[in-house]
Amino acid sequence: MNPIHASKMSANMRWSCLAIVPLMLLSAFAAQASESKDNDVIFSDFTLNIGDSISVGNYQAELVEVQSVKDGLVVMHIKKIGGGLDEQRALLQNNANDFNGGSDSEGITLTVIDIFDDQSAKVRVEYQRSLGTARKRTSEKPRTPLDVPNLLVQKSFDKDQISIGDDVEATISVKNVGTGPASNIKIEDIPPLPEFSYKAGYPPRINQNLEPGESDSAIYIMSAVKEGSIRVPAVQVSYTDSKKNVRSNNSEPFNVVINPKSKPDLQITLTPSGPIPNGGKGVLNISLVNDGKASATRIEISAYINPADGLVAEGLEKSFFEIMPGKEENYSAQLLGEKAGNYTVHLRASFQGGDEAMFKEIETEVTVQEREYKYIYLLLIVPVAFIFGWLYRRYKEYKY
Known part of the structure; x- marks a missing residue:
């Protein structure tokens, strides 16, 4: 082979190898990036x-029970389809729980974020992206009714109109309108109101256990001591359910007005029968009406007549134990006229208005007429008749 040709071939092979190396590096980086993305949590x-x-991948996590809302405990059943995991575990709220190594490996991590009630909770699932998308599966089983107590609490007063000195009965009633038993029931009706003094039955206590539909009440007695408009605060009832979860409910607050001390207002009316003939009899009617808001008690009626001589009264003075608000008493006195003239009858009613002594006075006029003589008119009639007869006779004489 030509040495020059061999040298060119060797150079070409070196350049080819150098071109392949970057391609191999890029492929490796791409594979690593893809694998890293799949492993994202x-x-x-x-x-x-x-x-x-x-459900995520082959994993399923089912909410089995809310064991305690108070303590933040939830029971879940976790399994992996195809085997390898089948576990029921109590999960503590806000604590991460790993299964099959957790989300950093090929497993899952579950965290209870919030517990709403005995039947529901919010759960977070962490997993690698390669497992796919997590989905919720709603149970096809009918939901069982909640076995949860619910106490309805009410506070009321026995009076709408309250005045200083009035006794008031406060009633606190509690009824379990829920579906489960309530235990360790406690009433918190504090602080005591400064506008009242507490006489009996405070603080209120009721039955500590109430089954569904059961109720109980407590009554205590107060006395109003300070006038004004006040806000009666809500009463709180605390209790536990069958799972020892602590619950509480409140009554509705309301307003009351304490008026100044109620007093009786005794109105007296005197009604004479009319003028009394001298030596004759008459009647004086007496009416007592309580227009106040409190009872008048220990009523004593005393009387005198001015002038003292000439008019005699029988049954004018009287006493009554009590006249309640809006009620009245009536009686009559007999009058005897012994001397002609005008007389003033004075009446004074003294009575108790609570712890205060009170009185009311009134008077009326009674007239005793002069005595009438039956034959005194004859003294006038005879002369008139004589004169009329004389005039008539003279008239006859002159006529003829």
């Missing part, structure tokens, strides 16, 4: 109800 979040599951 990605995640997806799913809200699961009991029985729902997450």
Whole structure:
């Protein structure tokens, strides 16, 4: 072979080898990049109800039970189709749990992000991109009813109108309107209201355990001591369910107004029957009406007549134990006129309005007429008749 020709062939082979090397390096880098992309860790979040599951690759993770909302415990069943993994594990909220080496290997990592109630939770699944896309599978089984208590709490007063000094009954009622038993029930009705003094039954206590549909109540008594508009705060009831989860409910707050102290307002009316003839009799009707908002008690009616002589009254003074608000008492006194003239009857009612002594006075006029003489009119009639007869006779005489 020609030496020059051999030298050219050798040079061409060297250039070919140098061209192949970059191509091989590029292929290696591309393969490595593709493999690195497939090994990227990605995640997806799913809200699961009991029985729902997450599928990614050959892995399935099913929500079996919310064991404790309070402690953040959820039970899940994880398996790999084709074998290699079949495990039921309790997962603690916000703690990552690896299966088959976790997402850094060829397995998956599960984390409970949030627990909504006894039937649902949010779960995050982390996995390598090569496993495909994670999907949620909804359970075809009918959901079982929640075995959860729910306490309805109410607070009320027995009066809409409250005044200082009034006793008020506060009632706290609790009813389990849920589907599960409630235990360790506690009522928190604090702080005490400064507008009231607490007399009996405070703090309130009710049955510590209530089955579904059961109810209980507590009553305590207060006395209003300070007037004004107040906001009665909500009552809180705390309890636990069958899984020892602590729950609580509140009543609705409401407003009440404490008015100034209620007082009786005794109105007295005197109604005489009319003028009384001298030596005759008459009647004085007395009416007592309580227009106030409190009872008048220990009512004593005293009376005097001015002038003292000439008019006699029987049954004018009287006493009553109590006249309640809106109620009235009526009675009558007999009057005897002994001397003509005008008389003033004074009436004074003294009574108790709570712890305060009160009184009311009133008066009326009664007239005793002059005595009538039956034959006094004859003294006038006889002269008139005589004059009329004389005039009539004279008329006859002049006529004829």
